[in-house]
Amino acid sequence: MRDLGVLGTVIAMTTVEQPATLRERKKLRTRQALIETAITLFGERGFDNTPLDALLEQVEVSRRTFFRNFHSKEDVALTAVKQLWDIYLEVFDGIEKSGPLADVFLAAMLTTLERMDEDWYRRFPLTLQLIADSAALDGYTLRHCAEVQAEIACRLDEQNRLELRLLIEFFVAAWRCALDEWLPDCTPGELPALLRRACSTMNSALSLEA
């Protein structure tokens, strides 16, 4: 019934592996052209005000091929976000899980941020700006986040489900707060510090007085 398409939809451009066959290289090229043109075009004219046809016309592909590569118009705009969480899940699987889980979540994200390449750090802030300007994109992003959270919970299936789910929600909330503070300037080196700060503020937030 439900979509749940978080998994390998995104070809991980961060782990650069040029496919051998010409056909796949061509396909990847139009894919990247769509992504690149999408964030610039949407950035200029706004996501909601830019018809999909404008994108298709500029990249010179048909509607049919676009929807073979992406699930929706939102999908192509949010590629950078999906890539981040794909890598995160990958990192999370390989990390040693001992000690406080909150630290594990944080460490996994810090490692993830180190893995992202320069091109991603160029596209990600642009994507954040698109999200901030479009309610539709924001809703889509939140739903994607929820799917990732479910995925994380699934891999840690323990007895104390309530505590676990709460902690995951808290971590993602801290991540979003860090992004909000990062958005104005978007200096790549500062994001880890902001995230650390948000995470270390979680305890005092609970005992905040009016």
Added chain:
Amino acid sequence: MRDLGVLGTVIAMTTVEQPATLRERKKLRTRQALIETAITLFGERGFDNTPLDALLEQVEVSRRTFFRNFHSKEDVALTAVKQLWDIYLEVFDGIEKSGPLADVFLAAMLTTLERMDEDWYRRFPLTLQLIADSAALDGYTLRHCAEVQAEIACRLDEQNRLELRLLIEFFVAAWRCALDEWLPDCTPGELPALLRRACSTMNSALSLEA
């Protein structure tokens, strides 16, 4: 640019005030007919699989009038959710804000739950089920939640914004967790207890070990 339409879109059916004029009573009647038919129809055939025309045909209204009453197809399905948060903000405004803010948020929701009438407790679980079955509805709900959070933060604008925003996120996360545990049976009297439990678990969640 953005929608931000949380405010008085929903005619508070919980504060029952029959409007004097016949015209407004008629309008309210078709409104309620749309809401009622929507949740039953979507519940039978699924939100994504039910065209809007099916609803319009059954209630015997035109497309035009529907969109004068609701912003979107999602909007009519989520009326119960919007009503809840409308009342919540209303309660929150009137409550005394002293002591730990976390307790204030919780108290406001407990009061809100007491204010909701019987008809709401019939429709709300149905709405939750619709959300659980449709990704589109889920995304729409999450976005609405984010708008409410922004609204709450706006009314408490203090210096420590980071702590405040984190706390609000935590509270809403606890609320969603409580709803998840409530969904299977949906006994009205149990929801407050579940919410209390989720809120009191927040502290130990932060120090959860792997």
Added chain:
DNA sequence: CACAAAATGCCACAGTGTGGCGTTTGCTCC
């Protein structure tokens, strides 16, 4: 009863997303 305002219905249109189907293009085997 007459007039103004509001609500409605009908129609046409833009935009997103899907499926069928014929055609091109790249891959592979000989």
Added chain:
DNA sequence: GGAGCAAACGCCACACTGTGGCATTTTGTG
């Protein structure tokens, strides 16, 4: 290098959501 095959593509038609214009009906008011 050529024949056959499978994948990708483009074109077309269609369903569905959402918007705006305009005439018509209904309701409140003097």
